[in-house]
Amino acid sequence: MAKSTYQEKLTLIFVGRSGCGKGTQAKYALARLKKFGVIHLETGLFLRELVDRYHNPTTALAKTIMHKGGFVPPWFPMFPVLKLMMEKGIIANHWIVDGSPRRMWEAELIDNIMLAHKRIVPLAVHIELNSQEATKRLLLRAKTEGRFDDTKKAIRNRMKSFSKHTVPILKFYQKTNRLISVNGNQSPEKVWKEINMALGKRFKKYWPRGNK
Helix, strand or coil, X not given: XXXXXXXXXXXXXXXXXXXXXXXXXXXXXXXXXXXXXXEEEEHHHHHHHHHHHCCCHHHHHHHHHHHCXXXXXXXXXXXXXXXXXXXHCHHHCEEEEEXXXXXXXXXXXXXXXXXXXXXXCCEEEEEECCXXXXXXXXXXXXXXXXXXXXXXXXXXXXXXXXXXHHHHHHHHHHHCCCEEEEECCCCHHHHHHHHHHHHHHHHHHHCXXXXX
């Protein structure tokens, strides 16, 4: 990659239905950018760790909402991002974002952060997967991982939320020519190969070369 400046720092946002494999693909991208300085912003994991670690009225509120598959209040999702920006200076890193944005205002806020720091605005990677396959994967995950927020009711609500809240975000990125869509009905390795090729074409010299 070329010598890093803020203008050359990338922000990749992995978007898709719950169960599409966003986290897995984000980790592939993380490994590709590791030696260039990258931060993985996984808001869902951050929130789950908080509600498991602390027991107070605020975490109880979050856990109840998450158990139903709903959206936590708007002051939750960006808290870890702003905290890391202030404490760790992560604006100087490449960003891999997984689990946010989930509302349009979050997408606009992330854009605002990048523009304020004269960084490239985010590129969204949409892992396409239908609701039936996503539900099947989530039910399997509930059995194997035992996540408290993978109840049948929560999964149904997440599928509805995707159509209501995430689809408009995808249209926003598409309208501004910042959306890459890949087929999520493949093995994780094949999905990553497709993503890697697309990112190479998009970012050219700014994207590390390699087949893996």
